[in-house]
Amino acid sequence: MNQYDVIVIGSGSANIVLDAALEQGLKCAMIEKGRFGGTCLTRGCIPTKVMVTAADYIREIDGLSKIGVDVAPASMNWETVSRRVWQKIGESNDVLAYFKAMENLDVYQGTGYFTREKVLQVALKDGTLSEEFTANKIFIAVGSRTNVTSFDGLEEAGYVTSETLFGDKYPKKPYKSLVILGGGPIGTEFAHVFAAAGTQVTLVQRNTRLLIKEDEEISAQILKDLRRLGINVLLNQLPIAVRLENGEKVLTFSDKITSETCEVRAEEILLASGIRPNTELLHLENTSIITDSRGWIHTNEFLETNVDGIWAFGDVNGEAPFRHKANYEAEIVAYNLFGEHKQQDWRWARYDLVPVVTFTHPEVAHVGLTEQQAIQLGYEIVTAKHHYSSTAKGFALGFDPGDEHDGFVKIVVDKKTNAILGIHLIGPQASILLQPFINLMNAGETKLTPINEHIASKAVKELRASRMTRYLDPHSVKSIGETMTPHPSLSEVIMWVEYYLGGKH
Numbered sequence: 001m002n003q004y005d006v007i008v009i010g011s012g013s014a015n016i017v018l019d020a021a022l023e024q025g026l027k028c029a030m031i032e033k034g035r036f037g038g039t040c041l042t043r044g045c046i047p048t049k050v051m052v053t054a055a056d057y058i059r060e061i062d063g064l065s066k067i068g069v070d071v072a073p074a075s076m077n078w079e080t081v082s083r084r085v086w087q088k089i090g091e092s093n094d095v096l097a098y099f100k101a102m103e104n105l106d107v108y109q110g111t112g113y114f115t116r117e118k119v120l121q122v123a124l125k126d127g128t129l130s131e132e133f134t135a136n137k138i139f140i141a142v143g144s145r146t147n148v149t150s151f152d153g154l155e156e157a158g159y160v161t162s163e164t165l166f167g168d169k170y171p172k173k174p175y176k177s178l179v180i181l182g183g184g185p186i187g188t189e190f191a192h193v194f195a196a197a198g199t200q201v202t203l204v205q206r207n208t209r210l211l212i213k214e215d216e217e218i219s220a221q222i223l224k225d226l227r228r229l230g231i232n233v234l235l236n237q238l239p240i241a242v243r244l245e246n247g248e249k250v251l252t253f254s255d256k257i258t259s260e261t262c263e264v265r266a267e268e269i270l271l272a273s274g275i276r277p278n279t280e281l282l283h284l285e286n287t288s289i290i291t292d293s294r295g296w297i298h299t300n301e302f303l304e305t306n307v308d309g310i311w312a313f314g315d316v317n318g319e320a321p322f323r324h325k326a327n328y329e330a331e332i333v334a335y336n337l338f339g340e341h342k343q344q345d346w347r348w349a350r351y352d353l354v355p356v357v358t359f360t361h362p363e364v365a366h367v368g369l370t371e372q373q374a375i376q377l378g379y380e381i382v383t384a385k386h387h388y389s390s391t392a393k394g395f396a397l398g399f400d401p402g403d404e405h406d407g408f409v410k411i412v413v414d415k416k417t418n419a420i421l422g423i424h425l426i427g428p429q430a431s432i433l434l435q436p437f438i439n440l441m442n443a444g445e446t447k448l449t450p451i452n453e454h455i456a457s458k459a460v461k462e463l464r465a466s467r468m469t470r471y472l473d474p475h476s477v478k479s480i481g482e483t484m485t486p487h488p489s490l491s492e493v494i495m496w497v498e499y500y501l502g503g504k505h
C-alpha cells in the first residue's frame with residue numbers, strides 16, 4: 001500500500017494545507033473529484049461576485065440622476081459578464097496544472113473514500129480504481145452542496161442549483177422569469193443579479209424573514225430594498241407542487257400560517273434552499289469518524305476529528321460555511337502542523353467573530369451577536385443606529401433623511417463593559433465598512449475555548465490543561481493575519497499584508 005506523509009481530500013481551502021506540507025518536502029497526495037479550486041472559484045463566491053458587481057453598477061447608475069449625473073439607463077451585457085465568469089472558472093485548470101507540476105505530490109482525479117480507518121481509495125475519472133493508500137496525516141475538506149428539498153413534480157419540471165447553473169445549465173441569456181426558492185445569501189444574491197439583468201424574479205422564502213442569520217432590523221430593511229428593485233418577494237411559503245404548462249414552470253405555494261395557496265409561473269426554478277455536507281461519498285461508515293445526524297463532521301478547536309491523524313475543516317465541519325472561515329481554519333492547521341511552531345504557540349479556531357457579508361443589493365454585513373442573540377445570552381445591552389443620510393458622504397451619495405432605502409449601521413453594546421457585542425450594516429460598501437470592527441473585536445486577549453471536548457489528542461489535552469490565552473496585538477501585522485476578512489470584499493486588497501511580507505507559516 002502506498003504510504004504518504006499527507007493526504008488532502010478536496011482542492012478548495014485544503015490547498016493552503018497542501019502548499020504548507022509541500023514546502024516542508026513531505027510526500028503528499030491530493031484527491032479532487034471535480035474542478036480544481038473548489039466551490040469558491042468554480043461555482044461559488046467568485047463567479048457570483050463577477051455577476052453581482054455588474055448588477056451593482058446597474059443599480060448605482062439607476063440612482064445617479066438624483067445626485068446630478070444624467071446617464072442613459074444601464075443594462076447588463078450578458079455575454080461580457082458570462083465571459084468574465086467563465087474566465088475565472090477556467091482558472092481551475094491553472095490550479096490543476098500548478099499541482100500537477102509539483103514534485104512530491106500525486107494528484108488523484110476522482111472520488112476518494114475510506115475503505116477502512118485511515119485508508120483511502122479513489123474511483124478515478126477514467127473508470128478505474130486506484131490502489132489503496134494511507135498517510136500519517138489526512139485532511140478532509142470536501143465542502144458541501146445544495147440541499148435539494150424536493151416536492152411534487154420537481155424532478156419532471158427540472159430546476160437549476162448554483163452547481164448546475166455554473167455547469168451544463170448556464171443560461172445563454174438571462175431568463176425571462178425566474179423563481180428562486182430560498183431567501184438566504186445565495187437566493188438574495190442571485191435575485192439581485194437576475195433582476196438587474198432584466199429577469200422578472202420571484203424570491204420565495206420559507207421563513208418569516210429574509211437572511212435569517214441577520215439582525216431582524218436588517219432582514220426587514222433588505223425586504224424593502226429588494227422589493228424596491230422590482231423583485232417579487234414572498235415570505236412564509238412552502239412549495240407544494242410544480243407542473244409544466246405551455247413551456248413554463250407553474251409552482252404552487254402554501255402559506256405556512258394561513259394555508260392559502262398561490263401560483264407563480266416562471267421560465268426556470270433556482271433552488272437556493274441551504275446546503276448539506278459532501279460526506280456520504282467518503283464512506284465514513286468504514287471509519288470511526290463522528291458526524292452529527294446530518295453528516296457534518298465533528299471537529300475541535302484545533303480542527304482535529306475524533307480519529308487520531310485526521311483533521312476536517314471548511315464547510316464540512318458544519319461551522320459557518322464561508323470561504324474566509326475555511327481559509328482561516330486551513331491556515332490554523334498549516335501553522336500548527338507545518339509551521340515549526342512550538343506546541344504552546346499553536347493557534348486555535350474561534351467562531352464567535354466570523355464576519356458575514358451578503359453581496360446582494362445593497363450589501364449586508366455583520367460580525368458578532370445580533371440584538372436578539374445578545375439578549376438571549378443574558379447580556380444587558382444598549383443599541384444604537386446611525387443612517388447613511390446622517391453623514392456628509394451618505395448625503396453626497398444621494399441618501400436623504402427618511403428615505404425608505406436609507407442604509408444604516410446598528411451596534412449592539414454590553415451596557416456593563418461597553419464592549420462591542422455585534423455590529424450590523426446595510427448599505428453601499430457595507431463589506432468594507434465592517435472590517436475595522438472585525439479587527440477591533442479580535443484584538444486583545446482571547447482564552448482558548450474548547451469545542452467538542454470529547455475530541456482531544458494528547459497535544460490538545462495538554463494545551464487545554466494549560467489554560468491558554470492568545471494575545472492579538474493591535475499594532476502587529478501578525479494580528480491582521482490571524483483575523484478574518486470577508487471574502488471577496490475589497491478589504492482583501494489591504495488585509496493580506498502578512499502575505500506581502502512573506503513567511504506566512
Ligand SMILES: Cc1cc2nc3c(=O)[nH]c(=O)nc-3n(C[C@H](O)[C@H](O)[C@H](O)COP(=O)(O)OP(=O)(O)OC[C@H]3O[C@@H](n4cnc5c(N)ncnc54)[C@H](O)[C@@H]3O)c2cc1C
Binds near residue numbers: 009044143186322488
Ligand atoms: C453560489 C455560492 C456563493 C458563495 N459565495 C460566497 C461568498 O461570497 N463568500 C464566502 O465567504 N463564501 C461564499 N460561498 C461559500 C464558499 O464557497 C464555501 O464556504 C467554501 O468554498 C468552502 O470551502 P471548502 O474548502 O470547505 O470546500 P470546497 O471549496 O467546496 O472544496 C471541496 C472540494 O472537495 C471536492 N470533493 C468533495 N467530495 C470529494 C471526494 N469524496 N473525493 C474527492 N473530492 C471531493 C469537491 O469537488 C470540491 O472541489 C458561496 C457558496 C456558493 C454555493
Ligand SMILES: NC(=O)c1ccc[n+]([C@@H]2O[C@H](COP(=O)([O-])OP(=O)(O)OC[C@H]3O[C@@H](n4cnc5c(N)ncnc54)[C@H](O)[C@@H]3O)[C@@H](O)[C@H]2O)c1
Binds near residue numbers: 149
Ligand atoms: N456572501 C456569502 O458569504 C455567501 C453567498 C452565498 C452563499 N454563502 C454560503 O452558502 C450557504 C448556503 O447558502 P443558502 O442561501 O443556500 O443557504 P441558507 O441556509 O443560508 O438559506 C436558505 C434559506 O432557504 C430557505 N428554504 C429552504 N428550503 C426552502 C424551500 N423549499 N422553499 C423556500 N425557501 C426555502 C430556508 O428557510 C433558508 O432561510 C450559506 O450558509 C452561506 O454561508 C455565502
